[in-house]
Amino acid sequence: MKPGRTSPTAGGCGFFYDPDTPATHERAFWLPEHSPGTLILTSAPAGFDLGVAFDPAALGPVLAERADANGRELVIRDTSGEVHIWLLDEGAARHPSVILPRDGAFRLRLDLASRFVRRLLGQRVGLLPPKLRLTDFQRHRYIQLLRAADLAEEGGGPRDVAAQILRSQQAELPAIEFKDSAARKQAERLIKQALELVNRGYLKLLRGG
Structure with missing residues (x-):
């Protein structure tokens, strides 16, 4: 303080x-x-x-x-x-x-x-x-997470993250096929980690965690 x-x-x-x-x-x-x-x-x-x-x-x-x-x-x-x-x-x-x-x-x-x-x-x-210090990979990953957090705040879901952030063609699959796709699972993980990051998870990042 x-x-x-x-x-x-x-x-x-x-x-x-x-x-x-x-x-x-x-x-x-x-x-x-x-x-x-x-x-x-x-x-x-x-x-x-x-x-x-x-x-x-x-x-x-x-x-x-x-x-x-x-x-x-x-x-x-x-x-x-x-x-x-x-x-x-x-x-x-x-x-x-x-x-x-x-x-x-x-x-x-x-x-x-x-x-x-x-x-x-x-x-x-x-x-x-x-x-x-952040590696190039870490910097790219945190940018993805922040973008995912923004999308989630705007009401976006896994399909939006898969399309706009992961750039996965699986985002265009019909709902029943997208439900079990690798892109959906990856997008859900990204959203979960993004929300953890913005909900005080960044404090760990500031200390090199």
């Missing part, structure tokens, strides 16, 4: 995607307590000689950015994927100090922090821990 904000479960309603961000935003800003792929930076205490300040944009292209009372957030792409950086105050980039909450994703957060430090030291290393 970000400082100064109401608990995400207050009032019986939980938001893991930040509710302050419009749904049409190009990139999602996940609440950092649910996303170990978010690097949390604050100003180091006075007296530490940290050398030259770093420019977040030097880590990779900035895909999205926003600022509010809780600090500045950026989504940066490097060779490993998309990394979220949360700068808690104005001095976080000039005198960076990494915050590492000791939660269930501590090892992933530590790996991300270690990779960040190595980048500052000039090493060529991807920022995102391997466990948080």
Whole structure:
């Protein structure tokens, strides 16, 4: 939970995607307590000689950015994927100090922090821990699942998924034949997994599950 904000479960309603961000935003800003792929930076205490300040944009292209009372957030792409950086105050980039909450994703957060430090030291290393990276196959699969979830929300059924997402010719079979087809079974599995994903299943995905 970000400082100064109401608990995400207050009032019986939980938001893991930040509710302050419009749904049409190009990139999602996940609440950092649910996303170990978010690097949390604050100003180091006075007296530490940290050398030259770093420019977040030097880590990779900035895909999205926003600022509010809780600090500045950026989504940066490097060779490993998309990394979220949360700068808690104005001095976080000039005198960076990494915050590492000791939660269930501590090892992933530590790996991300270690990779960040190595980048500052000039090493060529991807920022995102391997466990948080999506393969091309996984990316394709999640796109299928999200499309299936959209179809289901619009009232579509297995035949629609088989036709529009699986591109199966079996979707054109008569009802009695389609009922026992492989395409129907695959479409039903896809719908089931899609609904699980959008019903908080994405939290596991955020943690590399």
